[in-house]
Amino acid sequence: MQAQLSTPSQPELMASLSFKGIGKSFPGVQALADISFTAHPGSVHALMGENGAGKSTLLKILGGAYAPSSGHLQIGDRQVNFKSTAESIANGVAVIHQELHLVPEMTVAENLFLGHLPARFGLVNGTELRRRALALLKGLADEIDPQDKVGRLSLGQRQLIEIAKALSRGAHVIAFDEPTSSLSAREIDRLMTIITRLRDEGKVVLYVSHRMEEVFRICNAVTVFKDGRYVRTFEQMSELSHDQLVTCMVGRDIQDIYDYRPRTAGEIMLKVTGLLGPGLSAPVDLHVRQGEVLGLFGLVGAGRTELLRLLSGLTRKTAGSVELAGKALALHSPRDAIGAGILLCPEDRKKEGILPLASVAENINISARPAHASLGWLLRGEWERSNADKHIRALKVKTPSAGQKMMFLSGGNQQKAILGRWLSMPMKVLLLDEPTRGIDIGAKAEIYQIIHNLAASGIAVIVVSSDLMEVMGISDRVLVLCEGEVRGEVARADANETNLLQMALPRQRH
Numbered sequence: 001m002q003a004q005l006s007t008p009s010q011p012e013l014m015a016s017l018s019f020k021g022i023g024k025s026f027p028g029v030q031a032l033a034d035i036s037f038t039a040h041p042g043s044v045h046a047l048m049g050e051n052g053a054g055k056s057t058l059l060k061i062l063g064g065a066y067a068p069s070s071g072h073l074q075i076g077d078r079q080v081n082f083k084s085t086a087e088s089i090a091n092g093v094a095v096i097h098q099e100l101h102l103v104p105e106m107t108v109a110e111n112l113f114l115g116h117l118p119a120r121f122g123l124v125n126g127t128e129l130r131r132r133a134l135a136l137l138k139g140l141a142d143e144i145d146p147q148d149k150v151g152r153l154s155l156g157q158r159q160l161i162e163i164a165k166a167l168s169r170g171a172h173v174i175a176f177d178e179p180t181s182s183l184s185a186r187e188i189d190r191l192m193t194i195i196t197r198l199r200d201e202g203k204v205v206l207y208v209s210h211r212m213e214e215v216f217r218i219c220n221a222v223t224v225f226k227d228g229r230y231v232r233t234f235e236q237m238s239e240l241s242h243d244q245l246v247t248c249m250v251g252r253d254i255q256d257i258y259d260y261r262p263r264t265a266g267e268i269m270l271k272v273t274g275l276l277g278p279g280l281s282a283p284v285d286l287h288v289r290q291g292e293v294l295g296l297f298g299l300v301g302a303g304r305t306e307l308l309r310l311l312s313g314l315t316r317k318t319a320g321s322v323e324l325a326g327k328a329l330a331l332h333s334p335r336d337a338i339g340a341g342i343l344l345c346p347e348d349r350k351k352e353g354i355l356p357l358a359s360v361a362e363n364i365n366i367s368a369r370p371a372h373a374s375l376g377w378l379l380r381g382e383w384e385r386s387n388a389d390k391h392i393r394a395l396k397v398k399t400p401s402a403g404q405k406m407m408f409l410s411g412g413n414q415q416k417a418i419l420g421r422w423l424s425m426p427m428k429v430l431l432l433d434e435p436t437r438g439i440d441i442g443a444k445a446e447i448y449q450i451i452h453n454l455a456a457s458g459i460a461v462i463v464v465s466s467d468l469m470e471v472m473g474i475s476d477r478v479l480v481l482c483e484g485e486v487r488g489e490v491a492r493a494d495a496n497e498t499n500l501l502q503m504a505l506p507r508q509r510h
């Protein structure tokens with residue numbers, strides 16, 4: 001890997017990167033206005049702010065994907081304005097975007113060297129390609145075979161490929177836009193090591209993330225944005241407290257983000273006995289009552305998503321039974337689950353559900369539509385408008401209007417809109433898989449509130465989360481999974497970091 005991190009095509013070692021009065025407007029949206037700050041070499045500089053604050057837009061300008069409406073960039077003492085991605089790359093800049101740009105039908109190696117494949121006599125040199133790909137992946141994603149088709153890799157692995165690709169160009173400025181949103185704990189550790197190394201080599205690293213603990217772990221400085229405007233730069237992360245940063249971002253104190261209030265649970269709504277199927281290694285028993293929030297905690301790969309997929313009819317059980325309100329339920333397909341009122345809001349909401357060319361309103365209403373098919377079109381139109389507006393307001397989806405195309409929303413706002421889709425449907429049991437991933441802290445608090453209100457209205461909720469504080473903060477009870485089996489159950493009052501983690505960690509084999 002070291003060899004690949006050589007000098008950029010135009011060496012700018014130890015140059016700083018400045019944004020000077022950058023503005024960017026889209027029809028109806030002022031995404032950025034007058035952004036000025038400097039990121040220094042040998043430092044990891046965080047960009048933080050709520051969903052839609054303008055972080056990705058700024059990185060797209062840096063990467064040459066968008067031209068700014070005003071202002072310019074400066075690298076060292078050179079004023080630059082990139083008119084294309086190629087120009088940005090040629091100037092030693094690498095941006096790893098929030099949306100990945102890999103070709104799923106091609107192999108890992110081909111993706112890594114897309115545009116500059118090693119060729120001999122006009123043919124792609126397979127051996128050389130493989131050798132170079134292996135060198136790039138070393139230490140970053142050793143387990144990935146360069147021959148694998150990208151389409152078959154996990155989201156986390158794809159992210160690592162994208163990172164390897166950017167590093168291969170030996171850039172001086174490297175910007176990461178929410179790189180860890182789909183990585184496992186181990187992959188995150190690896191990435192942190194790489195970022196630390198880049199920093200020590202004197203590069204300028206920009207880092208966008210909503211995860212406080214990461215920002216405090218690896219960033220030296222942070223710039224906060226709000227509604228497309230520059231708020232403040234803290235040059236010394238070490239002199240900043242968690243609360244100070246949150247207050248600066250949200251513009252208000254968030255006292256108790258979870259805002260948990262005790263509820264009385266009702267009858268058992270969903271009961272699972274001896275369930276076995278894909279991803280489970282031992283029979284699962286569980287129940288959740290009306291008005292109860294059951295947390296499913298575990299590390300990535302513990303079988304939590306698989307369990308939810310079984311409960312929502314996406315995969316078929318091989319043994320066991322599922323009862324809904326005391327009645328046996330046949331779950332052969334997602335349609336059975338949805339018909340019975342069991343809804344799954346999946347983890348990878350983007351891949352599984354966004355219609356980029358459709359409007360925000362259509363994205364929210366699409367699944368609820370059949371339920372209202374009997375209404376005349378006039379009434380249905382009325383219902384759809386008010387339903388979309390309701391969720392846009394409740395989830396604080398930042399969009400100029402309900403008619404805006406989904407593709408123009410920021411990443412986190414797309415997530416919120418898709419959540420609105422699930423909340424639009426009649427439900428008895430709501431299965432949420434990592435509902436706050438990629439969502440800013442203010443919106444998280446709002447989503448916790450929504451979960452609380454749904455439970456208070458009698459819905460049984462199961463929430464999967466890898467965030468320990470979140471699980472403890474919102475659940476009435478926590479079930480811990482590890483290696484495809486249930487390792488234990490803890491009541492809210494007894495849950496703490498130690499006992500939950502102990503159960504979640506794989507047992508030592510002797």
Ligand SMILES: Nc1ncnc2c1ncn2[C@@H]1O[C@H](COP(=O)(O)OP(=O)(O)OP(=O)(O)O)[C@@H](O)[C@H]1O
Pocket residue numbers: 026027029030031049050051052053054055056057058098398399408409410411412413440
């Ligand atoms: N191509 C576009 N057309 C219209 N509006 C856009 C476009 N790209 C971004 N926007 C808008 O600009 C604003 C800033 O979006 P941006 O993606 O930069 O936010 P962000 O800070 O990255 O948010 P998140 O944390 O959700 O990823 C948002 O209101 C977004 O809807």
Ligand SMILES: [Mg+2]
Pocket residue numbers: 055056057098177410411412
């Ligand atoms: Mg973004």
